[in-house]
Structures are given as C-alpha cells and as structure tokens.
Amino acid sequence: MNKNTDIDIVIRYLEDPDNEQLKRQLNDWIQEDTANLDIFLDMKAMWQGDPLPAASAFDTQGQWLQLNTALETLPAETTATATRTTSRKSRVIQMKSRYWWAAAAVLAAGLTWTWFGPGSYKTITTAQNLDSLHLPDGSMVYINAHSTIRYSRSFGKNNRQVKIDKGEAFFDVVQNDALPFKVDAPDVEVQVLGTAFNVKAAKAGVKVFVQSGKVSAAYKGTEKKVILTPGQEASLLHNGNSIDTRLHKEKNNILAWKTRCLTFDDAPLTEVAAALSDFYNVQVIISNQQLADKKLLATFPNMPLEEVLDIMRKTLQINITYKNNLVEIH
The missing domain is CATH 2.60.120.1440 (Jelly Rolls)
Known part of the structure; x- marks a missing residue:
C-alpha cells in the first residue's frame, strides 16, 4: 500500500467516521505498522482543530517544494466507466485538494515531532x-x-x-x-x-x-x-x-458511560437521578422528596432518555417531566 492510498484511507474515515467499511480499512492499515497510529492520531487532531506549533528555523520552503513535486505525480482516480460525469469530475478535484491537505498534515506531524522533541505530548x-x-x-x-x-x-x-x-x-x-x-x-x-x-x-x-x-x-x-x-x-x-x-456493590453504573448500559438493582431514586444525570448529561431533580426512597429494578441497554423515563413512569407510577435539558421527578 503506497503513501497516497494511506492518506486516502485516513481522510475518507475522518469524513465519515461511522462507516463500518472505512473503520475496517483504517484498522487494517494501523495494524500493518505501529507508526501508522501516530500518523492517524496527528491527522485526527489537526482535523479537529488542534493548534499547530509555531514556525521555526525548519526549512519549510524546501520541504514544500519537495512535497509539491511528489503531489504532482499523484495518480488520477479511476472509474469503471470510460466517461465521467460533471459531478464525478468535481469529486476528483475535491479529493486532490484533500490529498494536498492530508500530505500537509503528515509533514506538519513530522515538524511537531522535530520541534517539540521527545518530551512533548x-x-x-x-x-x-x-x-x-x-x-x-x-x-x-x-x-x-x-x-x-x-x-x-x-x-x-x-x-x-x-x-x-x-x-x-x-x-x-x-x-x-x-x-x-x-x-x-x-x-x-x-x-x-x-x-x-x-x-x-x-x-x-x-x-x-x-x-x-x-x-x-x-x-x-x-x-x-x-x-x-x-x-x-x-x-x-x-x-x-x-x-x-x-x-460499591457489584452492579453499579460508574462505568455505564463505557458499557453504554444502565443497571439499577433496587436502587433508590436519588441514586437513579444521579446516574441519569451523569449518563445523559442532563439535570435531574426530585421535587417530591417522598419519592426519594422509591426503588427501581431495571436495566437500560443504551436506550434513549425519553424511553427510560417512560418506563420509569409506568414501573414506579410516578410523574416525570422532561424539558430544556431538565428532568423533574414529582
């Protein structure tokens, strides 16, 4: 696999990170060489907007000239059909621009390593x-x-x-x-x-x-x-x-953010409220303190908050309102 193809894999994944096929391709590429993980992480950080190091005495102009020469030799994208539609040509131009950006990111990653040295993070x-x-x-x-x-x-x-x-x-x-x-x-x-x-x-x-x-x-x-x-x-x-x-008892929700599953084993509503607040990043209050000791026995495997609240209403026979990121149990 040549470097141009490597860059294409990373860029396509960053453009569509939920695509399972792209995930597999990226994973296979990373497994080929441990250095590929460093390249991917640096490019991902730049894609997300992390700042680049300040300019130094590094021969930037010379490196860019070398890079430009290399990019001019990039092969054009091929297609199964002999003719290309206007939209296809537009895509080819766009991808060449992406190749330029990606190659620049790889070069900048090398600059980061040189400039900051082995003590950098x-x-x-x-x-x-x-x-x-x-x-x-x-x-x-x-x-x-x-x-x-x-x-x-x-x-x-x-x-x-x-x-x-x-x-x-x-x-x-x-x-x-x-x-x-x-x-x-x-x-x-x-x-x-x-x-x-x-x-x-x-x-x-x-x-x-x-x-x-x-x-x-x-x-x-x-x-x-x-x-x-x-x-x-x-x-x-x-x-x-x-x-x-x-x-904590064996069944707890400290790692629910990682397992994507909430489990309540006769948990009081105060504990349930805290877990829901942490998991769904919402504010949960119990305005009727007589309900605080009600117990919930349920498991919610990565379910939307609205469905969880609906099950709680029916199971515990309580009133719950959810509006503007605020959940009120009353």
Whole structure:
C-alpha cells in the first residue's frame, strides 16, 4: 500500500467516521505498522482543530517544494466507466485538494515531532463521541465524551504517565513492575502497576474507581493518599486534603458511560437521578422528596432518555417531566 492510498484511507474515515467499511480499512492499515497510529492520531487532531506549533528555523520552503513535486505525480482516480460525469469530475478535484491537505498534515506531524522533541505530548480530545486509544506499552485507554488526555511521545520508554486535563477515562493497564503507570489529574496523582480503573476529573474534584487490581490515589505534593481495591471509589476535592472512599456493590453504573448500559438493582431514586444525570448529561431533580426512597429494578441497554423515563413512569407510577435539558421527578 503506497503513501497516497494511506492518506486516502485516513481522510475518507475522518469524513465519515461511522462507516463500518472505512473503520475496517483504517484498522487494517494501523495494524500493518505501529507508526501508522501516530500518523492517524496527528491527522485526527489537526482535523479537529488542534493548534499547530509555531514556525521555526525548519526549512519549510524546501520541504514544500519537495512535497509539491511528489503531489504532482499523484495518480488520477479511476472509474469503471470510460466517461465521467460533471459531478464525478468535481469529486476528483475535491479529493486532490484533500490529498494536498492530508500530505500537509503528515509533514506538519513530522515538524511537531522535530520541534517539540521527545518530551512533548500527544493530545486526544473527544467531542460528543467516545474514543479509545492503544498506548505504546499495550495498555488501553477508553475515553468518555468531552474529555482531554495527553501522554508523552516517550511513553513506555522511560515513563508511563498519562495526563487527564478534563473529563473521564478508563484504563486497562499492562503490568510492568519496573515502570509504574501514572495518571496525572488536577491536584491528584494515581499510580498503579497493572490493573483496570476509572478516573473522572470534574469541576469539584477527581474520582477514582478500581475495577481490578490495586491503585494508589494521592494529593500532589502531600503524603495524603489512599490504597483502593476492586469495587472501591475515592473522591478527592480540588484544593482539599480529605479523601472520601466508598465501596460499591457489584452492579453499579460508574462505568455505564463505557458499557453504554444502565443497571439499577433496587436502587433508590436519588441514586437513579444521579446516574441519569451523569449518563445523559442532563439535570435531574426530585421535587417530591417522598419519592426519594422509591426503588427501581431495571436495566437500560443504551436506550434513549425519553424511553427510560417512560418506563420509569409506568414501573414506579410516578410523574416525570422532561424539558430544556431538565428532568423533574414529582
């Protein structure tokens, strides 16, 4: 597969990320060479509008001349029919423009590496969709919507540190006793050897939940820390010094954003309201406090909020109104 075709795969996927065939093609290309993942992530970041580095003493003009020469040799798109319609010609012109942009993105990615050096960070920002990332050490990161994480370009060589600037991520970490895995969140540092855990950086503070293994969560610059085991969650407030811990039952909704399934096992409405608010990004209030202790036994596998509320109305025989991103239970 030549470089022009590689660029075409990435661009077509970025234009239509829900296309299953394009997803498979992109995945096959990434599996061919681990360096392809770096190219894809850099191009994706630029596609989403991440800023490029400032100009340096790099011989930009010379590189562009080389690039222009290479682009002039790009093969024209072929079609099964001998004649092309006007719309088809328009598409060919558009794709050549895309090739130019994509090649520029690849060149800029190389500039970023050279200019910032091995200590720089790669940044992944999600909008309304979830995303996942295969780190160089084999660990997996699943990223919630509206989140931003960063990791060093030297990740896996002399460090295994990931920064969460905002949002939420689930980590499935490959064990390496010689090189602990660290998550740097606002005011909080999480350290593990090999485990699966969730970190949520919100306005009020940071929450750490452990699915398996053992995790240390500590306030930066202090000795105030807690060791968490499976099922435990720690809450660490911004500018605080106390750590609240809670042991969750096996069926909980902390990872519902990742599994896309809400499960309530005789859960009180106060707990249901909090889970719905977090999952659907809406405000949920219980205006009639006599309903707060009502229990819900139900499972909602990635269902629209309107359907969930309708089932709750009928099951619990309560009144629910939903308007302008506000759900009121009364």
